[in-house]
Amino acid sequence: MHTSRFLCLAAAVLLSAAAAAQDTSPGVKPDGTVTSPALSIPYSSFASPQARAFFPKLLAEGSKAPPIDAPIEQSRAFYDRLNSDRAARMQKMYAVKIHSETMAGVGADVVLPAQGVSAENRHRVLINLHGGAFLWGAHSGGLVEAIPVASIGRIEVIALDYRQGPEHTFPAASDDVEAVYRALLKQYKPQEIGIYGCSAGGILTGESVARLITDKLPVPGAIGTFCGALLDIEGDSAYVAPVLNGQGVPAHRLTLVDLPYFHGANPRDPLVQPGLSPALLAKFPPTLLITGTRDMTMSSVLASQQLLDKAGVQAELHVWDGMWHSFFSDPELPESQDAYRVMARFFLKHLSR
Numbered sequence: 001m002h003t004s005r006f007l008c009l010a011a012a013v014l015l016s017a018a019a020a021a022q023d024t025s026p027g028v029k030p031d032g033t034v035t036s037p038a039l040s041i042p043y044s045s046f047a048s049p050q051a052r053a054f055f056p057k058l059l060a061e062g063s064k065a066p067p068i069d070a071p072i073e074q075s076r077a078f079y080d081r082l083n084s085d086r087a088a089r090m091q092k093m094y095a096v097k098i099h100s101e102t103m104a105g106v107g108a109d110v111v112l113p114a115q116g117v118s119a120e121n122r123h124r125v126l127i128n129l130h131g132g133a134f135l136w137g138a139h140s141g142g143l144v145e146a147i148p149v150a151s152i153g154r155i156e157v158i159a160l161d162y163r164q165g166p167e168h169t170f171p172a173a174s175d176d177v178e179a180v181y182r183a184l185l186k187q188y189k190p191q192e193i194g195i196y197g198c199s200a201g202g203i204l205t206g207e208s209v210a211r212l213i214t215d216k217l218p219v220p221g222a223i224g225t226f227c228g229a230l231l232d233i234e235g236d237s238a239y240v241a242p243v244l245n246g247q248g249v250p251a252h253r254l255t256l257v258d259l260p261y262f263h264g265a266n267p268r269d270p271l272v273q274p275g276l277s278p279a280l281l282a283k284f285p286p287t288l289l290i291t292g293t294r295d296m297t298m299s300s301v302l303a304s305q306q307l308l309d310k311a312g313v314q315a316e317l318h319v320w321d322g323m324w325h326s327f328f329s330d331p332e333l334p335e336s337q338d339a340y341r342v343m344a345r346f347f348l349k350h351l352s353r
Helices: 003-015 049-064 072-093 140-153 172-184 200-214 237-244 298-310 334-350
Strands: 096-103 106-113 125-129 157-160 193-198 222-226 287-294 315-324
Touching: 049 315, 049 334, 072 140, 096 140, 096 172, 106 140, 106 172, 125 140, 125 172, 125 200, 140 157, 140 193, 140 334, 157 172, 172 193, 172 200, 193 200, 193 334, 200 222, 222 334, 237 287, 237 298, 287 298, 287 334, 298 315, 315 334
Parallel strands: 125 157, 125 193, 193 222, 222 287, 287 315
Antiparallel strands: 096 106, 106 157
């Protein structure tokens, strides 16, 4: 994901890249729909100079992404090249040691800080669930999300290669996460384990916790859902973010069950959308939520935080102005570096010592 290319295809996957013809007369319709002539919206004055310089490149490079109906092998190859480049850049900034292994039948990359796991983290571990629309992101995508957190937090991060669509469907990924979690419970106390992910991985994080609760397993000590929520992709940002990212108003907002992984799933199932069940949410562990104002999932992330808070769960929310979906996948941005520190600090605070 050179964030530019990832953003545009992710938006295409979740929201549909086709732009609708816009009403040129300003006004408000009876159902609350606002119409407006063409807009000219400046980039956020609160964003860093680096982000301001990067943003036009982000939009320009988006056209290089494979179309949504491209063969899955083509998309996976594209994003693997993108993420491998990012991971290489990250390793120059954040020194880590990486090895691969299989846990409970699930492939994984184990990322360790080069300077060694800190004394306070020797009995703590994080599970990372990579993004990629439940279609791509295995291995290299997980490294992009695991490297900075492992290095800055000086903690072991296990990036899982969970099963994805179109070959597999819900709840295959939740099955994989539970299998690995059960295996880790033989070595760690539940309160010593954290789970986090971005985009599809953030969604899967919530789904996995709902699954653990349903199967009467103890929940992890803390979780993080970044640019992915406990609800479907809805609200203002589903329509405004594409406009702010130069894509126009989407003609059709795709839902989670439109993704190949969710074919056949019940969209109202709390194991798909945990935010629909207050009873489940009340049992969630402390949760970190991260998004940006140009992220199409922002509204769903905000709504998820509100629902968690209402359920009595510690829910810490961070929103970066001007930032797009999965913005912290590019390590050079000051906003990305701030996000890494927030992630590491959250887990150091909430996981049991």
